Amino acid sequence: MTFYFFIALGADAPPLQVYHFEHGDTWVAIGGCYEDLLQSPRAERLLRPEDREDGPGPRWIVIPFLWRPYGPSTVISSRDPVAPLLWKPDIPDLLTNREGSRIAADRIQQMMDAARAFVQIAERLRDSAPPAFFLRDGARIKPTDVDFLSIQGRGEADWILERAREFNTAAMDHVSFTAWFTLNFRGWEEVLSPEQLEVVRACQFKDRPKKGCLLNLLVDYPLVNFERWIKHKVPIYYIFTEAMYYLDRFVRVRPDIIQDYWERRQCQNTEEDLKDFYCLVEPATIEYDDFFQQRLQRRTLVDTPRFHYRPQVMYSVQICQGYRPYIVHNPTLAKLLLERYEAINRPETPGRIRMARWAAREPYRGPEDEREFTMDPGTTGLPSDLPFADKSFDRDSQWVENDYLTLRELFKLSFAPRPGEAYNIEGGRSAFPLEEGGGLKEFEKELVARAVYEGKKRPEEYLEFHDWEIGWGGQVEWMLSIAQTASAVSDDAEMGDPRPLEEGELTDDSHGSSSESDEFTTAPLSRPSLGQRITDPTTGEPVWQRGLAARLSSPSEVDRRRGRRTRWDDESSEGEGTPASSVASSGRVWQTERRSASPVRTSRLADPGRTSSKVYSEGHTRWKEVEEGFWRQLDELANRMTMPRGPYVRDDVRRPRIDWSDDFVARGLLHVHGWEDRVRLLLYTIYHRSLRTPVHVLDFVVEKGMKVSFLVPRDPVPTLAQIGSRNPPSSTLFSPLSGRTPREVFRIWESQLQGPAWAKTHFAAFLAEGGTIAYLVRHYAKDYLDCAGSGVSPESRAYTLNSFPLPVSCKLGGNYFVVRDVAGDTELEAIGGQVANSRDEMNPYYVVPPTATFDSPEWIIGTGEWGEAEEAYLNEVLHRWKTGKETKLRTAVQWAKHAGVWAHAYKQRRPEEAKRERVPSGSECEEWCKKLEEAFGVSLEFRKVADLVKPLKAKNLRQFR
Incomplete structure (x- = not known):
């Protein structure tokens, strides 16, 4: 079974990263970095001929999202031939006088010499191949023409910089073409002069860093060569819009399937065990042995009759499934294809024989139950008398070497289908149903918003997107x-x-x-x-x-503060579902009246304990002045306590999608335990534009690891005369951890979490515990997540003595009884990996860091809330346990020191994650809660779920001193 279509033979598997964006897009990155992803193209420029204007990217690939895959991105040495073309000029680099600006003469000469060399090399390489290999819709494809006179003039600085950029872009098209050609095909050395050979070898195309490729597998899958690109160290980004859920062939590349496969492989599972497992769990995972070959189509071409070559018959061949068949005019090539590959002759077209290059006749030597898969890579059994020995193709004879990957790389330009189309072997076309709808454009807005939001320089491809198009309020x-x-x-x-x-x-x-x-x-x-x-x-x-x-x-105060429409009261029930992307990751989070092109924070955070004794209400002569001061302080508090520049991407474990019941959303309450979490939850619901519905907020609370309790009103209200029993925590399902070695303890602990230990009765209590406990729940109990959607389990609601009255301070009225799930200490200790310490009973060991680790002075990352750093640290700890690298149980103090060392290295790699300003302490947050509750007239400890996203209006304010 070939599970990973994107791993080349003989190459190490690159690291896997899963990103989630808005609009249901999921990205799986194989190598590369996020900055490379921002260099992706715009689809509209390539979909219509009139929009194919000069710009970044080679003209020899004109399909969506495939954009200069072999384009060099960095200078590798002082003698790098590509260095003059990678130069990005700026105004200080120009020579300016009264007549205007210009580029220095020596710099111009270097750029022209480098461009002229690569133009000549690319032209020779292109002319050495058969003409059919570089056709697109009947027109020859070539790199963009280079205007050598455009950079020699004098004029305004902006005009000169634009001409230099266009010159470098056109020249880089030829460089990219040269890299692609020389890395994929053989025999190119014969057509280049010794000087040109020296230039190509000095470029070191195979080993040098390259730009990333952006692929939409729904429409681009027949047009790419994953194996070659990964072998040549090209960063590849896959975008799955809806393909994983509409087409069975894409199931195997779902992030959860890939992650599960890798974890099982790390546990030494064999291929046969995996095959048996996926046959039961997800049969579509092993439905296709090759990503570009369907079993159903292959079964129609098994042991077809052999045909002898006849000159009067027309022969066509399909290079791979989904490609447009083409007519074979070379008799020698037709004879070889008839001998080695399956062919069909329809009765309605007796003069036409169609051959399938993807269905080989030679015996299959793989597993017996996959005998119908006879994909021939074409690398063995070639005739000894080939017209050429060391080339991939021969221009004069039109002969093409029988190499599957080489053929696909060459023919994808001429004979690949249009985006959204697929061809059958007879030449008929079928369209994918998801081509329409404009979904291919939406993700680009997210990339632009993210680039600006992260403070990065706007990519040149997105200059036509203005900031006010991204939704700045x-x-x-x-x-x-x-x-x-x-x-x-x-x-x-x-x-x-x-x-x-x-x-x-x-x-x-x-x-x-x-x-x-x-x-x-x-x-x-x-x-x-x-x-x-x-x-x-x-x-x-x-x-x-x-x-x-x-x-x-002048906009309303609510709109200006929240930066969005007040959609909580007119949103339909159809929009209550959890979005496919993280609610913590949309565009710009902060929408305030003082946002500008270069925001500068001039205020400082006031002491919440030092306010005036006088309370101001709306209508007072000084109300506007006091209100403006209050909102400035709230803005400053949000900058201190929340992460507006937090990580944009989330994995499925970090961002669970829970099916919250309508009853709990309408009647349920949240009991927020920590002072800091109470303030943060209020700030996020005010400033975070993605929290549009109560369901979004509930998912966000789970994602942020807040310690809360889900409450449901008791109906009818119990009386003291009623007698009932209490539903105890399900601690009997857990046993204290013990073992002879730390490795044995970990295996017992993990098997306990993977077994039936998750009692549905109290599952919501586990998830609402926050911190490490909630992380482990999300990691090991994915199948039970929806059990938390009701807020409180039916078993807990059935017992009267599980009820308790809410305090008067909650501002919900008296005689308000609620019920909740309760997690016992024994089960929390077992889930958290607590192990008894025989030497010190008060200082137990832990398999994984407890939640208190991230509150210790050693952990000084971010703003103190649960974020990407905590998730990454726990992921690494679990990975070390699973791979046998972790061999020690640690106490809470030891885990704190270990986390401090990890945090120091983490901040070295990502300095933006370090704390830059002091975060308010617990006592200060307590004071802030009192002030905010007085200002808005709501309780921050007990919040109604249905009211979480309703706009808040200040009613009573005190002036800060």
């Missing part, structure tokens, strides 16, 4: 000031109308001309109206329904 005034400034410059002809712009003239359908150097001016005429482009990066919906002129008026 409260930016209309700032945009208007820029437009007014641009229009007031009367001596600049490129700025358009010199008359000052009036506020009433800036409407949705107004399009002013823009300067090439100004990124934030009005959009050009070819783009949609402004109102259509300002969208919510999470949902893609228009953020504003009103006209732009109406939006120039």
Whole structure:
């Protein structure tokens, strides 16, 4: 069974990373980094011929998301031939005088010499191959033409920089083509001169870093060569839109299946054991032995009649499944294909024989139950009298070597189907149903939003996306000031109308001309109206329904603070489901009135204990002044206590999707135990735009590892006269951990977590415990997660004495009885991996770090809330146990020291995760809770689930001193 289609033979398996984006997109990254991913292209430029303008990327691959896979990205040495073309000029690099700016003459000469060398090399390589290999829709494909005169002139600095960028882009197309050609095919040395050979070898294309490839497997799967790219160290990114859930052939590459497969392989499971397991659990996982070959199609071509070659018959061959068949004109090639591969002759077309290059006739030497899979890689049994010995193809004879991967790499340009199409062996076309809908564009908005949100420089491919298109709230005034400034410059002809712009003239359908150097001016005429482009990066919906002129008026306080529409009261029940992406990871989180192009925080966090004794209410003469000061302090508190620049991607274990019951969402309550968590939950519901529904908030609480209790009102309310028994915690299902060695303790502990130890009666209590316990629940009890959706189990609700009244301070009224699930100490100790210490009973050992580890002074990462660092640390600890590298049980103090060492190395790799400002302590958060409860008139300890996302309005405020 070939489980991993993307691992090349003889190559080590690259590390696996799973990313989750908005709109249900899942990305699996094989090598590379996130910055490479941001260099991905825009699909619209390639889908329509009129949009195929000059830009980054080779012209020889014009399909969506495949973008210069072999493009070098860094300079490897001082003698690197590609170095002059990787130079990114800036204004200080130009020579400027009264006549204008220009590039230095020596720099121009270096760029022209390098570009001319690669243009000549690429042209020779392209001419050495048969013409059919570089056709697309009947037109020859070649790299972008290089304009050698464009960089020799003098003019404005911005114009010169743009010409230099275009020059380098076109030249890099030839470099990428040269790398692709020389790494994939043989015999190219014969067509190059000794000087050109020296240039190619000095580039070291195979070992040097390359740009990442972005693939949509729903439409691009017949067009790529995973094995070759990974072998050549090309970072590859896969995007699965809905393919994993609509097509069986994509099941095997679902992140959960891949992760499960790797974990079982690490446990020394054999291929046969895995095959038997997946036959029962997920049969589609082993439905196809090759990613590009369907069993059903292959079974139709088994032991077909052998045909002798006849000149009067037309022969066609399909290079691989889904490719457009092509006619074979070479008799020698046709004879070899007829001998070695299955062929069919339909009665309705007697003069046409169709051969399947993906179905070999030679005996299959694999497992007997997979006998029908006769894929021939073409690397063995070749005739000794080939027309050429060391080449992949011969231009004169049109002969192509019988190598499956080489053929697919060559023919994908000429004979691969269009995006969303697949061909059968007769030549008929079938379309994938998911090509429509515009889903291929939505993820690009997320990439742009993430690039800006992370503070990175905007990729050149996304310069036409403006910041206000990403959904910045409260930016209309700032945009208007820029437009007014641009229009007031009367001596600049490129700025358009010199008359000052009036506020009433800036409407949705107004399009002013823009300067090439100004990124934030009005959009050009070819783009949609402004109102259509300002969208919510999470949902893609228009953020504003009103006209732009109406939006120039002062927005409401709630809209300005939350940066979104108040959709909690008009959202339909159909939108209550949990989104496929993390609720903590959409575009820009912080939407405040002071956001600008370069936000500078000028306020400092006040002492919550030092406020005025006077309480101000709405209508007071100083109310506006006090309210502005209050919101400034709340903004500062959010910057201190939450992670606006937190990690964007989540895995399935970190971000569970729980099926919360409608009854619990409508009637349930949250009891938030920690002072810090109470403040953070309020801040996130105010500032976080993705928390649109109560279901989103519940998932977010689980993801953030907060310690809470799920409460359900008791109905009817019990009386003291009622008699009943109490449902005790299910501690009898757990036994204290013990073993002769730490490895044995870990195996017993893990087997206990993988067994029936998860009592559904109290499962919600385990998940609501937060910290390490909740992490282990999410890691080992995925199948039980939906048991927490009811908030409290039916068994606990049935026992009267599980009820207790809420305190009066919860502001929910008196005589309010609730019921909850309770987790016992014994079961929590067993789940947390606690082991008795015979030397010190008060200082037990732990298999994994307890939750208190991340509250210790050694763990100084982030803002103190549960985040990516905690998840990564626990993942590494479990991985070390499973692979046999971890051999010690540690006490809480020892785990704290161990975590401190890990945290130090983590901050060295990711300095942005280190604490930069002091986070308010527990006593300060207690004071903040009192102030916030007084200001908003709600209880932060007991929160109604249905009211979590309702807009909060300040009612009573005290002035900070």
